[in-house]
Amino acid sequence: MDRDEFEVLALENLDAVYRMAMQLCRHPDTASDLVQETYLKALRAAASFEERGRGIRPWLFKILHNAFYSRIAKEQRGPTAVDGLQMHASAARQPDAAPPAWDLASLDWEHVDDRLKTAIEELNVEYREVLLLWGVEGMKYREIAEILGVPIGTVMSRLHRARGILAAKLVDLAQETGVLPNEPDQEGTGE
The missing domain is CATH 1.10.10.10 (Winged helix-like DNA-binding domain superfamily/Winged helix DNA-binding domain)
Structure with missing residues (x-):
């Protein structure tokens, strides 16, 4: 798949990928980071993507899923950042936070x-x-x-x-x- 074709298909699924990222991590900034990481990895691997009749959405969700759990594993291995503490402490939605995805x-x-x-x-x-x-x-x-x-x-x-x-x-x-x-x-x- 060439870059132009990838951009068209990937942008069609951007909202769905962001919704899922929000549901996984419950924090808008972290969700945006996950989506960015997902799309960067997908762009790098776009040439190897094979349609197989299901479209690009399941492939993007697979990349998102792996990025999310890789991030969790990395956080568990390394020192806890102050942002990480704030993210867990603010897991309950704040009044000015973005609505659920x-x-x-x-x-x-x-x-x-x-x-x-x-x-x-x-x-x-x-x-x-x-x-x-x-x-x-x-x-x-x-x-x-x-x-x-x-x-x-x-x-x-x-x-x-x-x-x-x-x-x-x-x-x-x-x-x-x-x-x-x-x-x-x-x-x-x-x-």
Whole structure:
């Protein structure tokens, strides 16, 4: 693939790659750095990219995934930077921070309950990543498995676990808002 073709295809996927980077690291500056690193690596390897009918998006996500986990491994090996401490301390979204990287094109997040957004953000990164690749990006299990470098069964179990966690939280939310009646306690006393 030549540079011009790469630029066209890569720019079409820039928003999706940034959304995923934000969901992985939850910090706008770090997400931007990851996207930059992803695109630099992709540009260097563009000549060796083979389409294989799936397009460039899964390939970019694979590079992003590897860059994210390489960064984590590097941070765990080396001394902790002050910025790293601030990033972990500010994992909860600040009022002036960028909104979460939701797929705004397909969902009206103005009408999505903040508790649902929080439930998704609180998922373990392995579950959140699979859920977003499948649910937001519309990728198939096989593509997700290739991106993450895990067997398809692992993708399926992580997605199942993510759905289960969200389902439990949604039941609680539905009961809190009165959509579902509260279930009586274990002993059946109703109190």
